[in-house]
Amino acid sequence: MTATGMTRRGLLGAFAATAVTAAPTFANAAGFLRGAGDIRRIKMYSGRTGERIDMIYWIEGKYIGDAVKEVNHFMRDWRTNDVVKIDLRTVDIMAAAHNLLDVDEPYMLLSGYRSPKTNAMLRSRSGGVAKNSLHMRGQAADLRLASRSVNQMAKAAVVCRGGGVGRYSGSNFVHMDCGTVRSWGG
Template structure:
């Protein structure tokens, strides 16, 4: 006996991934997007280190898609150690909202997602800009770049979300976003 076919979230993911066109919210309603104002949340990234790409709808009509979120956790792993950690969904939501505000189709370049304590210690030994208790080690931060937008533009979009920390690293051409306390730093 076969079950009648039904549309699953995974099926919706595949259907929407190829055809999704979303109007970008304005800066004034970014916080509404984070509170559930959008029906679909999507993240697009690539890694210059691993060559991997992801274009994933991870939230539809108030529910996170378990399989999609698991793929994002794997994508945002510590590429140096291959350790995978749960990425705080609030960080993903900030990333998705800021990307929509920037009105770009270009995927983020993920420079750093989760960092193992070993990787964080190694980076800290090479740079004074790496925090000892970095939120990267908790899966609550991401360092991102877009070639079509400046660090200032990206930082303004992430700051407009009023949802976490935003660091500007203009000399290194990236923005740090996290779901920690609301704060900004850098130039």
Template sequence: MYSERTGEKIDTIYWIEGDYIAEAIREINVFMRDWRNNQMMDIDTRTVDIMAASHKLLESSEPYMLLSGYRSPATNAMLRSRSSGVAKNSLHLKGQAADLRLASRSVSQMARAAAACKAGGVGKYSSSNFVHMDCGAVRSWGS
């Protein structure tokens, strides 16, 4: 996974034989921080699991581009003021969501893979070329 905004890259094994690796989870928390103000929150590992399972289903060697992971309340409020598509109580605020892109896969392909996991929310944002994945209730939206 890499961040277009910060230029950072992460390629780490975070889980082995049923156990999360604490060091890797810390690295993920740093990587998925709010890049606008460097605030961090523990990222829900269920979201990371959905991202990993979806990526495996896509059979892609290309890393995800992370557009948004954790969002601080200030960042979420700023984004809400600019777009009606940003939820007031977004799961990004809880470290339970990620907005992702793959150059080699369409939004529809990514959304189908995430939905196949039947583990959380999947939002298609075709006009912005990204998919939202979260570990909340199973649901889908967008076009």
């Protein structure tokens, strides 16, 4: 409890409510998170590798190098084991959307970085994989939450206005990227 009797959770809830109304002037997810306090946290697990992360990756205006390296490794192309620098704007969008959803559950990461070889293989199997996917630049993630619908997740990401948001209801995941602000899917 704070001196005013408000809990941290209550403060975050108040922030989320005001952030929604401020969203139209929002330029990127990093700006959206500035009002969230002194820390940024990401929680994910991978059904493919069995790995989990739950970490503070930004504190008092600075990214934490070791945490960022761990995020890069976690979001690697699990098929080829290739690791790249993940664009932290994408991680910021993911964290901001997660905060808005007010869940403790970690994201399930379906796809983070994809090597060109992996992207070509997936593209040959599915019409929904872009030839020049932002996944190949470390600028996108495909995510799922068991406790939230695709529409709920997508709405939270869209409010951030930090990049692209794709709804893949048939496959039960949301694509988030730090590219052009746009949305698609159903």
